[in-house]
Amino acid sequence: MRVSEVNYSILIVFLLVHWLTLDLVATTDLSAEAVFWFFGMVGFRWLGFTCAAHRYFSHRVCSTSRGFQAVLGVWSTLTMARSPIRFASGHRHHHLFSDSAGDLHSFRQDGFFKSYIGWVISKRYHENVLGRVSDLKRFPELVLLNQWYFVPNLVLLALLYKIGGREVLVYGGLLSIVAVWHLAFSVSVLFHILGKPTYCTGDDSKNSFLLALLTFGEGWHNNHHANPRSARLGHEWWQLDLGFFVFVVFERCGLVWNLNRSCGPSHAGIPKISPAKVPQELGEDGAPASGSVLVRL
Ligand SMILES: [Zn+2]
Numbered sequence: 001m002r003v004s005e006v007n008y009s010i011l012i013v014f015l016l017v018h019w020l021t022l023d024l025v026a027t028t029d030l031s032a033e034a035v036f037w038f039f040g041m042v043g044f045r046w047l048g049f050t051c052a053a054h055r056y057f058s059h060r061v062c063s064t065s066r067g068f069q070a071v072l073g074v075w076s077t078l079t080m081a082r083s084p085i086r087f088a089s090g091h092r093h094h095h096l097f098s099d100s101a102g103d104l105h106s107f108r109q110d111g112f113f114k115s116y117i118g119w120v121i122s123k124r125y126h127e128n129v130l131g132r133v134s135d136l137k138r139f140p141e142l143v144l145l146n147q148w149y150f151v152p153n154l155v156l157l158a159l160l161y162k163i164g165g166r167e168v169l170v171y172g173g174l175l176s177i178v179a180v181w182h183l184a185f186s187v188s189v190l191f192h193i194l195g196k197p198t199y200c201t202g203d204d205s206k207n208s209f210l211l212a213l214l215t216f217g218e219g220w221h222n223n224h225h226a227n228p229r230s231a232r233l234g235h236e237w238w239q240l241d242l243g244f245f246v247f248v249v250f251e252r253c254g255l256v257w258n259l260n261r262s263c264g265p266s267h268a269g270i271p272k273i274s275p276a277k278v279p280q281e282l283g284e285d286g287a288p289a290s291g292s293v294l295v296r297l
């Protein structure tokens with residue numbers, strides 16, 4: 001990654017949040033309550049990432065009211081994926097160019113540093129990829145969240161301080177942000193490295209039971225690339241997918257409807273890979289074979 005590609009204002013904010021958090025962690029007692037709030041907030045933020053930022057805003061896996069959409073929008077900002085518009089734009093870009101030239105975060109194309117964290121601090125992500133989100137930009141409240149995404153986070157931090165003082169603020173508020181950042185950066189690389197593919201999607205996406213367990217279903221990433229518009233990332237009964245379960249609860253409560261619960265690929269041009277055929281269909285070096293299909297959003 002070249003120095004000229006770096007967005008320095010984002011880099012400085014990013015480093016300051018790390019420095020401030022680690023400094024406060026080093027000087028704040030760790031109690032059982034702090035551990036509870038840390039894991040609770042990591043779970044809350046990550047569920048917001050998979051359900052709101054990823055499945056709803058990036059892939060529109062269901063319909064909902066404008067009011068509940070705004071709630072999902074605020075939840076999305078609390079994952080520190082910046083705003084729903086920003087994340088959806090970058091993520092739709094990933095699906096369009098997955099592991100080919102132009103992908104924002106591809107280990108195959110750009111190696112570890114850029115696919116892990118380089119893309120987040122790049123000018124390209126923050127300045128040039130706000131296309132493909134006209135369906136979201138027509139809602140003024142989402143545009144407002146795009147500019148003021150940090151406000152819900154400041155309100156949450158104030159609330160946590162009010163609830164439990166410095167300990168809960170530091171571990172539940174700040175450290176959970178940094179943890180969710182690095183969880184998101186790690187899995188965006190690992191989803192295309194660890195595990196095995198089920199479908200011939202033309203990219204390096206894989207399915208991993210372990211990653212799916214850790215990420216509330218996101219680890220069924222090859223399934224997701226084969227059928228991006230489905231709310232259901234686990235296609236088999238044994239493929240645990242907590243994110244989908246949350247949408248089923250939302251549906252039962254009348255908060256969402258038209259939930260896309262389809263399993264299998266989105267169209268017949270994406271065949272299943274039989275284990276014996278993996279070497280031919282993915283190529284010796286893991287690159288897609290000429291007949292494979294790159295799934296468009
Ligand atoms: Zn992917």
Ligand SMILES: [Zn+2]
Pocket residue numbers: 054058059091095224228
């Ligand atoms: Zn996706």
